[in-house]
Amino acid sequence: MQKSRLWAFALLLTLLLALGVRQKYRLAGETPPPRPAAQCSFFFEKEKLCADLVWTRPPVNVAAPTEKNQAEFTLRFWKEGLEPGEKVAADPASGLLVSLWMPAMGHGSEPTEVRKDARMPGVFQVGHVLFSMGGDWEIWVTLLDGNRFIEKARMSYRLE
Numbered sequence: 001m002q003k004s005r006l007w008a009f010a011l012l013l014t015l016l017l018a019l020g021v022r023q024k025y026r027l028a029g030e031t032p033p034p035r036p037a038a039q040c041s042f043f044f045e046k047e048k049l050c051a052d053l054v055w056t057r058p059p060v061n062v063a064a065p066t067e068k069n070q071a072e073f074t075l076r077f078w079k080e081g082l083e084p085g086e087k088v089a090a091d092p093a094s095g096l097l098v099s100l101w102m103p104a105m106g107h108g109s110e111p112t113e114v115r116k117d118a119r120m121p122g123v124f125q126v127g128h129v130l131f132s133m134g135g136d137w138e139i140w141v142t143l144l145d146g147n148r149f150i151e152k153a154r155m156s157y158r159l160e
C-alpha cells in the first residue's frame with residue numbers, strides 16, 4: 001500500500017517535471033528576441049542597421065547660440081552579431097546626412113558637419129550641432145547611396 005503510493009507520487013512528480021521542462025522550452029521558443037530598435041538611438045529598418053549617439057560636446061541652452069556653442073557627437077553604426085547582444089561595427093551607405101528638427105514649431109537649424117572616422121569602421125564625428133533654442137528636438141540621420149535616398153531614422157532630444 002505504502003509502496004504503491006510512493007510509486008504513484010514518483011510518477012506524478014516525473015510527469016510534472018517533464019511538463020514543466022517542455023513548457024519552459026516552448027516559452028523560450030515563443031519569446032521573440034529583443035528588437036535592435038530598443039537597444040540603439042537610431043534604427044534603420046531596411047538596412048537592419050543601428051546607430052548609437054554619444055555626445056562628445058553636449059549641447060548647451062543659450063539665448064543666442066553662436067559657433068562657440070556648437071555641440072558634437074559620435075555616431076557608431078553596428079549590426080547584430082551571431083551572439084546575443086553582440087554589436088558588429090558596420091559602415092552604412094556611402095552618404096550620411098544629419099539634421100536637426102523641431103517638430104512642434106516646424107523648423108530646423110543650421111546644417112551639421114559629418115566626418116567619417118578614417119581609422120574605425122562605422123564611426124562618424126558630427127559637428128556644428130547648433131540647437132537654435134531650448135525645447136523638444138529631433139535628430140534625423142539620413143542614409144544615402146550617392147544622391148539616392150535610402151532611409152532615415154530619428155531620435156528625440158530635449159534641450160532643457
Ligand SMILES: [Cu+2]
Nearest residue numbers: 102105107133
Ligand atoms: Cu523652435
